[in-house]
Amino acid sequence: MSKKPPRRPAHKQQPSADTGDKYYQAGMQCAEKEDYAGVIQNMTRAIQLSPELGRAYYQRGLARYLLGDAEGAVADLADSVDLNSAAIASFMELGEMAGEEMMVRMAGPLLEEIFEACFEASLIFLEMDEYKLALAALNQAAEIFEDEPDVYMQRGLAHKGLNNFAKASNDFNRALRLQPDNKMALFQRAVTYRAMGQFDKALVDFAELEKAAGDISPFYVERGLVYAAQGQWETALADFQKGVELDDVNFGLPALMTSMALAQMGQTEDALHQWKVFVILNEMFAPPHTEEALREIGKIYPPMTEAAEKLLAVLASEISSPDNTEG
Incomplete structure (x- = not known):
């Protein structure tokens, strides 16, 4: 299918009649009231009666996710994707035999519901870094509506x-x-x-x-990383510093990048000052975790690998300086 109708929430779709329909509907009523424990209870019963009901797995997985059960959510959402795959294949076969127009007339609402379930499941998978599961769900979504950006x-x-x-x-x-x-x-x-x-x-x-x-902090951090990768440290530093000025959602990352760039450029006092600003916002980088955390940043952002080592050397020098040594 190439064109997608306007989105409607998946829970507004009416499921086809089956032996689990009663409990599916009861579960959706619980969802309307944000009674997620009730959703889980009813969807579990629906699944027991109709194990092929992919949307029941989706709704139960969503409820588990909202209640903080990450492992249970992933399992249910993965099952929903697997079951939806078979349904999509059946609908596509119908389209080949009867034509796309007939398929849309017969199965359009259900396909839209499956699309929504796949897409929303993929967002949860992405949030949980389950990238392979996200790909499986998004591949299915693309098969249903191929022109959805x-x-x-x-x-x-x-x-x-x-x-x-x-x-x-x-x-x-x-x-x-x-x-x-x-x-x-x-x-x-x-x-x-x-x-x-x-x-x-x-x-x-x-x-x-x-x-x-160009007025958000992540923009300057990422562009600064490009300049850093090219060895243009002064230009990179200017972008990182602009990121510090604008930082309201980046949790101190621009300050860390600024500190590392300053260390790379040999400006040790300024590097130390900016490091202290950063650690106030990110205690996980404070001792004894500093070395491990900085090296991990170097792996995540390869343009900053050498700069991370330079900053570690600056911090080690600061610790061992006479002014910071007792006795």
């Missing part, structure tokens, strides 16, 4: 999480073709180009982003 945006993130950068950039490209003003897709494509070492392409995307969305 959000699917390719999220699938690009799943590929990126698995370090499949070429596939990620392809999905971000497709999202942008379908929705040219999608700034998040443009941002993620720029970040992906940086990870691929395609710095010129990354900077072109960042230049376009700066016109419309």
